[in-house]
Amino acid sequence: MDIQKIRMATSEELQIAKIRRRKTNEQIAEASGLSLSTVNRLIAGTRTADLHQIAVIADALGLDRDELTFRIFETAAANVSASRENNGSDEFDLLAESEIPAADAYGLAAQRATRKVDAEPHAE
Structure with a gap:
């Protein structure tokens, strides 16, 4: 995933939370x-956030750190999907560590989301 998409998703989520x-x-x-x-x-999207910065901003805004991180990666993934639909690109490597400095954060957010899904009752 392009680092620019992560940067813009971070900006978007921080702007929403700030408002x-x-x-x-x-x-x-x-x-x-x-x-x-x-x-x-960070809020303008001209700097890439590291995990520490995301954590302290989440705390400053009274947000759950994992939830904010998850929302950032969810938004970035949605932006990539929309981009792929618009230009037919095959490139969707969400965990390319060379391009995503916060890949560990995605792992934590994904684990948390999985726990939520596993905890929900399944309709049979």
Whole structure:
């Protein structure tokens, strides 16, 4: 998966969370301990977030870390699928570690999602 898709998915999810929580970039920076410049670039999609940054921003926004990480990768995967439908591309390697610095986060989010699915009663 293209790192740009991860970056844009992170930006999209942070913007949504920021609006829902009615927080400014300044408030997020202060609560997370990240610089305002870093927060601005992460939310604008001009910087790639690492796991620490995602975690402290999730905490600053009062969000579950795993849930935010899962939403980021879910959004990125949806963007890749939409892109594939539009241009017929076969490229869909979600766990290409050379392109996704947060591949471990995806693993955690995927495990969490699997636990949720396994815990739900199955209709027979």
